[in-house]
Amino acid sequence: MSYGLRNTLILLLALLVINGGGYAYMHFIQKAEIEQLEEQKGNLERDYEQDLQVAEQVPLLREQFAEASSIIEDFDKTIFSNNNADEIFRFLSLINEGSGVNFNFTFVDSTSSEQYGVINSEINGSGAYRNVVRFINAIEYSEPVQKIDGISLTPSGEEEGYQNVNFTFRLQSHYDRVGVFDNNNQTPDIAFRTNESNQNPFFPLIRNVPPNEDNLPDVDQSRIVGLTSTAVYLMDQTGSMVTLRENDRVYLGRLEQINMQQGSATFRLNRGGIIDVVTMEVQR
Template structure:
């Protein structure tokens, strides 16, 4: 075999090997890779189409979301966002910070109870304060936006050292918290409400006091005064210190008020409350 023929055969074999390898690479590797890329392209195209649809609806969905937040924020009641007792304690301090009168209390965390999509934080509150302050304290706890329930209330007269009208109290507080994360996006500055129709009258206050309150306002004392002049709608009184004072019906005096003027009889009538004992005093004009 000549040298030229042998080289030709070698070139043909080499060419066949290159063609075979190229065909195998294209048929088995590239074709599979192209199929995978096509599948990935379809998946990304579907994902793009889905997100493009969401993007086109974003403004409407966002408006709906904002409206839903407003609705939740305006609920009469909302739940605590978690089961941390310090959130309850912080709420009680905020409630007790309203108004002039405050109660003085100890906060004791008792337990937490899980109830499906919500839970209950149970606490015991015990302390003392004026009855009116306690009434407003309980009033705000139950009427404010955060959901709390008070039970097992016990009230008793307080010590004289703590001031007049003071009572001791204890009650159980159940505070409801969320587990489904419904109110996470809602503001945490919850509304504090007071029901003004609830009476703050102290039923433990004695009808007749052991002492008469002091004259802290410096009002005229009728029992040490005399009338020196009178008109149809006004009387002129000189008190024990020699000061001249003018009063009309309804004006306050020490322990009471001027209730009526009788120009015909030249008298003035005063209603007094001496620590629960009602007295009516009528003074005549000095002649």
């Protein structure tokens, strides 16, 4: 073998070793590292998107914090100037002008210490749930120092309306005995909190179905005998022909849609809190 051929073979062997080693390193080592880095990149990108969303909310949160801080700093609490229960009733009446509930005020007793005293009373009444919540929150968030205890809420029932509740609670109203506060002769400020929950937990999701007092067409006991693009001709439960147009009332609901192509009409019914969509076709 010549010297040149031998060197050529050695060079080719070296190149094969180098290329093979490089390929093996990239395939078995660097490929796993690349996949790991790509996964880390995806996680970082998701974290970045979440941080952007949080950053967009920061100005609004700062504004809300500043507003809440100003309310706390600018709204001082005070106590009533004397132990006259009429002042308590008058203040509750002022609150009720913005709430609209029916309430009864009963004075219980009055206790005192060195600098202040407490007027104990009982409040009961009735009203719409959201109005009662507004009335109670106004008592606690208004300027006078008052504490509500032993609160009880009960639904009024179907006859009085599902949204109405009966309520009762004990009220402790603090009053000044030695003139610590300088503004006792002024009418205390009233504050209505606007972000309380108005969802009535006593409102039944399933309610009694009202009777058909207006003798409206009963979809369950009627059949469609004809329809046009604007009207449905219904043979109702009494055997009478009734003409209905979209949004006309039927028993427990209304005519929602007329479909000429399919020869059908769709009614949306409220079966005591259960919404039911009924589609009727023309009977040939």
